[in-house]
Each structure stands twice: as C-alpha cells, then as structure tokens.
Amino acid sequence: MSAEPAPLPAHHVLILGGTTEARRLAEALAPDPSCHVTTSLAGRVASPVLPPGDTRIGGFGGVAGLAAWIVAHDVTRVVDATHPFAERMSFHAAEAQALTGVPLVALRRPGWTPEPGDDWTFVDCLEVAADRLPGLGSRAFLTTGRMGLHTFAHLTDTWFLVRSVDPPQAPVPPHLEVLLARGPFTLDDERELIARHRVDVLVTKDSGGSATAPKLAAAREAGIPVLVVRRPAVPEGVPETDSVAAAVDWLRQGA
Numbered sequence: 001m002s003a004e005p006a007p008l009p010a011h012h013v014l015i016l017g018g019t020t021e022a023r024r025l026a027e028a029l030a031p032d033p034s035c036h037v038t039t040s041l042a043g044r045v046a047s048p049v050l051p052p053g054d055t056r057i058g059g060f061g062g063v064a065g066l067a068a069w070i071v072a073h074d075v076t077r078v079v080d081a082t083h084p085f086a087e088r089m090s091f092h093a094a095e096a097q098a099l100t101g102v103p104l105v106a107l108r109r110p111g112w113t114p115e116p117g118d119d120w121t122f123v124d125c126l127e128v129a130a131d132r133l134p135g136l137g138s139r140a141f142l143t144t145g146r147m148g149l150h151t152f153a154h155l156t157d158t159w160f161l162v163r164s165v166d167p168p169q170a171p172v173p174p175h176l177e178v179l180l181a182r183g184p185f186t187l188d189d190e191r192e193l194i195a196r197h198r199v200d201v202l203v204t205k206d207s208g209g210s211a212t213a214p215k216l217a218a219a220r221e222a223g224i225p226v227l228v229v230r231r232p233a234v235p236e237g238v239p240e241t242d243s244v245a246a247a248v249d250w251l252r253q254g255a
C-alpha cells in the first residue's frame with residue numbers, strides 16, 4: 001500500500017501566473033483546505049482562463065508594491081510561475097523576497113532542444129530575429145506573441161501569419177494574417193497551417209512545454225528553418241523547479 005503524501009502546512013501561497021503551469025499548480029493545491037492560494041495575473045489577456053482559488057489581476061506597482069502586497073496579505077510562500085520570457089516579473093519577485101524574507105521558488109518549464117532533422121537558428125532577442133528573418137524565408141509563421149510584433153513592422157517584403165490569443169495592435173507588418181487561437185495545438189493543426197499558408201520559416205521563443213511544441217515537429221517534417229529566441233536571464237540565487245509536482249513538494253517542506 002503506498003503512503004499518503006504528507007499534508008501541506010498552512011500557507012498563503014501567492015502564485016505569479018500567466019502560464020499553464022501556474023494554473024496546474026493552483027489546481028493541485030485546491031483540494032488542500034490548509035492552503036490558501038492566490039494567483040496573480042498581469043491582465044494582458046482579455047478573457048483569461050482562471051484557476052481555482054483567489055485571483056487578482058493587474059500589476060502590483062513595481063517591487064515595492066509586490067512586497068507590500070505580500071506583507072499585507074500574510075503571504076507565506078511565493079511561486080514565480082510566470083512565463084520564461086516575463087523577465088521583469090521574475091526579477092521583481094526576487095527583489096521582493098529580499099525585502100520581505102518570504103521564501104520564493106521559480107517554477108520554470110525546461111526549454112526546447114533541437115532534434116535530428118531540425119534546422120534551428122538561435123538568436124538573443126526579437127530584434128535579431130527580425131534582422132535574420134529575411135535571409136531564411138519570405139512567408140513566416142510568427143508565434144512570439146502579439147506584444148513584440150512591432151519589432152517586425154518594418155519587414156515589408158515578408159508575409160506573416162501571426163497567432164495570438166488577443167488581436168495585435170499597430171504597428172504591425174504590412175502583409176499580415178492574424179489567427180486568434182489559444183493553445184494547446186496539435187501536430188495536425190500545425191501541419192495544416194504550414195501547408196495551407198505555404199509557410200517557409202517559423203519564428204518562436206524558446207518557451208518550452210508541450211502545449212505549443214507540435215509546431216516544432218511540423219516544421220521539421222516540412223523541412224523549414226526555425227528562428228528560436230533564447231530565454232532572457234533569470235535572477236541569481238532563486239531556487240528553481242521544473243514541474244508542478246516539484247513545486248508542491250517545495251511547499252510541503254517546512255511550515
């Protein structure tokens with residue numbers, strides 16, 4: 001007979017969210033009555049999928065605001081489960097930990113690694129991706145999100161298929177088709193898109209995770225190159241877990 005996992009100590013956990021992992025963590029903690037969970041969202045998506053537990057939406061007003069919120073709401077643990085490209089918030093979380101002493105862990109999904117048959121070019125940022133793009137193709141499937149779209153707006157000779165949850169705002173590239181969709185996406189979805197739109201280059205952030213990975217397999221199958229934007233730096237000294245289960249274990253350790 002397998003042993004029951006130890007119950008969670010009484011906590012108010014603040015999850016800095018905006019990712020599937022953040023939602024899954026809130027779902028994993030929901031059945032435990034001793035654990036009060038608040039998930040914080042930036043408010044970028046018009047109709048977010050809300051997790052169980054409490055939610056708050058909108059910025060905190062910088063590090064001082066985050067630290068004040070943590071203290072005012074008797075938060076006892078913070079999980080930075082923001083997207084790997086939400087670089088500012090991860091640094092704010094680390095600075096708030098230094099101010100408040102409330103323990104922090106980062107829940108960060110592993111990045112993607114190329115497989116045989118892949119033709120990936122890694123770049124450090126969207127600006128470099130925009131510089132390299134014309135040399136790789138002329139019909140781009142751009143999956144880096146609507147926020148950085150202005151970076152590609154000057155590329156008048158490239159046709160773009162842009163997929164995002166909410167519609168992008170100007171400035172955007174002149175030759176553009178927008179597909180409003182929220183992951184996960186299947187390999188069949190991605191194959192069909194690449195073939196129907198005669199896509200000849202894919203642009204992606206190294207977001208990691210399974211929900212949006214099928215585009216990489218579809219690009220491999222189609223033999224098209226992929227521009228991969230590397231992850232930004234993360235704050236030093238913050239313990240990191242790469243799974244929801246490991247984050248729950250971290251919460252279980254110590255009262």
Ligand code: NAP
Pocket residue numbers: 016017018019040041042044057058059060061062063065066081082083085086087088089090092144145205
């Ligand atoms: P960012 O550059 O790291 O953060 C910018 C500001 O947005 C922060 O200073 C903070 O405002 C506010 N913010 C960010 N995450 C927040 C959260 N979970 N709760 C409350 N406020 C938050 O972040 P971003 O790249 O704009 O991303 C915004 C959100 O979208 C993140 O929560 C992230 O998880 C999600 N997301 C981002 C990407 C991406 O590619 N960047 C992709 C998918 C999802 P204050 O300083 O006022 O507190």
